[in-house]
Amino acid sequence: MTAAAILARGLGKDFGALRALDRLDLEVGDGEFFGLLGPNGAGKTTTVHLLATLLAPSRGTARVAGHDVAHEGLAVRRSIGLVFQDTTLDRDLTVAENLRFAARLWSLPGRVARPRIDALLRQFELLERRDDPVRTLSGGMRRAADIARGILHEPRILFLDEPTAGLDPRARRSLWDRIRGLRAASGVTVLLTTHYVEEAEPCDRVAVLDHGRLVALGTPADLKRGAGVGSLEEVFLAHTGRPLAEAEGG
Amino acid sequence: MRAVYGIVAREFLRFLRQRGRVLASIGRPFVWLVFAGAGFAAVFAGRNEIDYRVYMAPGLLGMVVMFGSLLSALSTVTDREAGVLRMMLVAPIRRGAVALGKALGATLLGTAQALVVAGLLLPLVQLRPTLAGMLLGLVAVVLSGLALGALGVVLAASIRSIENFAGVMNFVIFPMLFLSGALYPVRHLGPALRAVAYANPLAYGVDLLKHALLSAWAGVGYGGELPVPLDCAALAVFAIAGLALAAWLLGREGGVTHTAFRERR
Numbered sequence: 368m369t370a371a372a373i374l375a376r377g378l379g380k381d382f383g384a385l386r387a388l389d390r391l392d393l394e395v396g397d398g399e400f401f402g403l404l405g406p407n408g409a410g411k412t413t414t415v416h417l418l419a420t421l422l423a424p425s426r427g428t429a430r431v432a433g434h435d436v437a438h439e440g441l442a443v444r445r446s447i448g449l450v451f452q453d454t455t456l457d458r459d460l461t462v463a464e465n466l467r468f469a470a471r472l473w474s475l476p477g478r479v480a481r482p483r484i485d486a487l488l489r490q491f492e493l494l495e496r497r498d499d500p501v502r503t504l505s506g507g508m509r510r511a512a513d514i515a516r517g518i519l520h521e522p523r524i525l526f527l528d529e530p531t532a533g534l535d536p537r538a539r540r541s542l543w544d545r546i547r548g549l550r551a552a553s554g555v556t557v558l559l560t561t562h563y564v565e566e567a568e569p570c571d572r573v574a575v576l577d578h579g580r581l582v583a584l585g586t587p588a589d590l591k592r593g594a595g596v597g598s599l600e601e602v603f604l605a606h607t608g609r610p611l612a613e614a615e616g617g
Numbered sequence: 618m619r620a621v622y623g624i625v626a627r628e629f630l631r632f633l634r635q636r637g638r639v640l641a642s643i644g645r646p647f648v649w650l651v652f653a654g655a656g657f658a659a660v661f662a663g664r665n666e667i668d669y670r671v672y673m674a675p676g677l678l679g680m681v682v683m684f685g686s687l688l689s690a691l692s693t694v695t696d697r698e699a700g701v702l703r704m705m706l707v708a709p710i711r712r713g714a715v716a717l718g719k720a721l722g723a724t725l726l727g728t729a730q731a732l733v734v735a736g737l738l739l740p741l742v743q744l745r746p747t748l749a750g751m752l753l754g755l756v757a758v759v760l761s762g763l764a765l766g767a768l769g770v771v772l773a774a775s776i777r778s779i780e781n782f783a784g785v786m787n788f789v790i791f792p793m794l795f796l797s798g799a800l801y802p803v804r805h806l807g808p809a810l811r812a813v814a815y816a817n818p819l820a821y822g823v824d825l826l827k828h829a830l831l832s833a834w835a836g837v838g839y840g841g842e843l844p845v846p847l848d849c850a851a852l853a854v855f856a857i858a859g860l861a862l863a864a865w866l867l868g869r870e871g872g873v874t875h876t877a878f879r880e881r882r
Contacts, residue, residue, distance in 0.1 A: 419707055445709040455704040457627070459634055464627075471623025472708035516704070 372397045372524050372556040373418060377427030379579075380413050387413040389579045390427060395558060395572075397523075400550060402570035403560040404599065406611060409576040411560035412452065415526050418558075419449050432523050448522035452529045454509050455516070458502035462493055462512050465501060466519060473520040480519070487515040491545065507538025511545065518549065524556040525549075531566065543569075564599045564611060575603055582606040620710040624718025625725060628689055632726050642685055642730045646677040646738060653800065666837040670742045675826035676799025678754070681734045682761045683797075683819050685727030687790060690769020693719055694776060713864035716770050720860055723766030724759065731758045739830075746830050753845070754829035760852035761822030767859025768818060774866035797823045804842055818855040821848045 373395035380388045388410040395401045403411045416422040418431050420440040429436045432446035456465045463484065470480035488494045491511040496504060501512065510530065518525060527546070531539045543566075550557060559570065567573045568587055575583040575590070583590055583606050587599055594605035603611040632638060650670060658669035696702040705715050735754070739746070746754060772785055796803075796810065797819040803811060814820045825848040828841035835841070841848070 421703075421706060441709050441711070444707060447707075449707045451700065451703055453700050455700045457631070457701045458699065459631055460627070464630060468623055468627050469704060469708075471626070472620045472705060472710060474619045474709075476619075 371395065371430070372399065373401075373429070373431050373558065375414075375418070375427065375429040378414070378417060378424055378429050379426040380410075380417055380422060381425045386579050388417070391581055393574060393581070393584075395556060398554045398556055400569070400571045401556070401558045402567040402573040403558065403576060404562070404564065404567040404573050404603070404611075405560075405576035406562055408578075409562075410579040411562075411576055412528055413579075414576070415449070415528050415558070415560060418443075419447055419526060420444055445520075446522060447524045447526060448517040448520065449526045450513050450517040450528065450530055452532055454501075454513050456501045456509060456512055459500060461498045461500055462488070462504070463497040465512065466516060469516045469519050475520060483519060483521075487519065490548075491515050505538075507534055507541065510534060510538065510542060514542075514545065518555070521553070522555065524558065527557060527559045529560055529562070531561070531563070562611065564603070567599055573599065575606060577603075577607045620708065621714050621718040621721065624705070624715065625722040628692070628719070628722030628726060631692070632689065638688075642681065643733055643737075645684065646681055646734050649673070649677060649680070650738070650742075657800070667831075667834050667839045668742070671744055672831070672834075672839055673800065674738055674742050674744050675830045676797065676823050677738060678731050678735055678758065678826055678830075679761060679797060679799055679819055679823040680794060681731045682727040682758055682822065683765050683790070683793065685730040686723040686762045686765040687769040687772075689726045690719055690723040690766045691773050691782065691785070693770060693773035694778070694782065697773075698778065711864075712868035713860075716767075716774075716860060716863040716867050719770045719773075720763065720766040720856075720863065723769055724762035727762035727766065728755075728758050731762075744830060747832075750829045750832060754826055756849070757822055757825035757829055757852075760825070760849060760856065761819065764818040764822070764852045764855035764859060767856050767863055770863035771859055771866060774863060793817050793819045796820065798827070798842070799823050802839065802842065804838075818852060821851040821855075824848050825852070 371394050373393065375391050375393040378388065378391040391414060403414060405411055413422065417424055418429055418436060420436050420443050424437060431443045434442040434446065436443055457468070460468065466484045466487070467480065470484065488497050491514070493508060493512060493515070496508065501509060504512065514530070531542055534542065546557065549555060559566070561567055570587065572584065572586050573590060574581055583602060585593065590599065590602045591597060594602045596602060596605055600611055650673060654670045654673055661669050693702065772789065776782070776785065796814040796817050798814070803814045803820060806814060821843070824841045824843050825845065828845050828848070831840045
């Protein structure tokens with residue numbers, strides 16, 4: 368068993384009367400590719416925001432990279448990268464200006480940031496667009512720039528919140544190639560949230576969330592075997608009595 | 618500190634990109650000088666103590682600082698809607714550093730705009746301040762910028778969306794302008810309005826600018842009305858209290874996050 372990158376015990380969050388996340392127990396190993404699968408509103412984004420210290424837990428505890436999310440916010444944020452569901456880039460600035468801004472926010476000295484920005488722009492095929500305002504980029508390119516922004520400070524743990532939302536199939540495929548390459552090159556722990564079953568298939572382990580509760584956890588193969596079914600889609604159906612696609616938007 | 622510098626640098630870069638904003642901020646005081654100045658000058662024509670356009674100059678500079686600082690601090694609201702604020706929140710920096718960076722960026726922009734406008738406006742109304750006056754004027758501009766920039770971040774952290782911005786214009790910016798002594802001396806106001814004026818950071822900034830630029834007219838009652846140290850101290854208190862409040866407001870869960878992290882359902 369490798370050291371836990373993420374450890375949550377009874378973690379929960381309420382928004383007023385709404386129980387967004389009930390009591391989540393979760394352990395993600397160092398270097399693991401972990402998927403949070405569930406329909407919209409299942410509590411995936413809430414989980415990510417709790418682990419990234421952007422929300423304060425209503426109950427329970429969590430440690431990320433060994434640091435407590437409630438009391439060691441700065442240390443947690445230093446260890447993680449987070450790519451949000453919607454872009455966080457400044458549309459009026461160029462790609463390079465956005466990355467320089469991020470480098471300063473993460474206190475990277477210029478001599479460290481400059482070669483890294485160049486390397487990332489090359490790796491993400493944005494070199495030719497580096498001096499174009501972000502608003503002129505396609506959705507796929509923006510996403511690539513967002514991910515470059517998220518890994519610029521070489522985080523130990525990378526959160527990807529619905530990274531392919533709104534992308535066409537080609538941009539989606541190239542995004543997955545990049546994430547695969549990234550994991551192979553750096554061994555970064557990746558926690559991915561998605562409501563697309565096929566995107567959870569390549570994960571080492573998958574946690575299935577529904578209505579703020581963990582309903583299943585295991586490798587994709589184990590989950591299918593345990594439910595006696597042939598796909599993760601059917602795993603969701605077996606655990607909740609509803610198909611994932613229908614639960615969507617509920 | 619690098620993060621604060623990064624936030625300030627971005628504010629500056631954004632401002633330079635927005636050509637319309639640059640032109641508006643430089644042109645606005647001259648529009649007031651021509652339209653408000655012409656009308657008021659005619660009304661006051663009987664009293665030959667001071668040319669009204671000269672009297673307006675410190676107030677117009679104060680106005681430039683106010684628009685420059687408040688509007689750039691209020692860009693926090695657009696940052697929230699565009700999602701850029703989340704990039705700052707997930708960075709390993711304190712919320713106070715975000716507030717400080719925003720307020721300092723606002724100060725820098727307000728000061729830069731006021732200096733450009735001063736370079737054009739003062740020769741136009743034939744006002745030649747002494748060297749000491751210029752230095753005091755610079756102090757006035759920087760301190761006002763800090764106080765108003767911090768106030769802008771407080772407003773930005775309190776208002777939910779850009780639609781509420783019109784309310785800010787009507788109930789904050791215009792009363793602040795009229796109750797600042799920019800257009801007429803505060804001493805002519807009744808006690809109630811005078812009390813409100815002295816709760817207005819811009820009033821101290823404009824008063825300090827009058828000390829700096831209108832000292833020659835102090836004898837006829839158009840110079841600064843309050844002691845210089847009091848003006849400076851009041852602006853410093855507004856700046857420090859504003860920054861502390863802004864940092865606290867941004868630090869609350871939901872302070873900056875209520876729109877950015879609302880669950881989509």
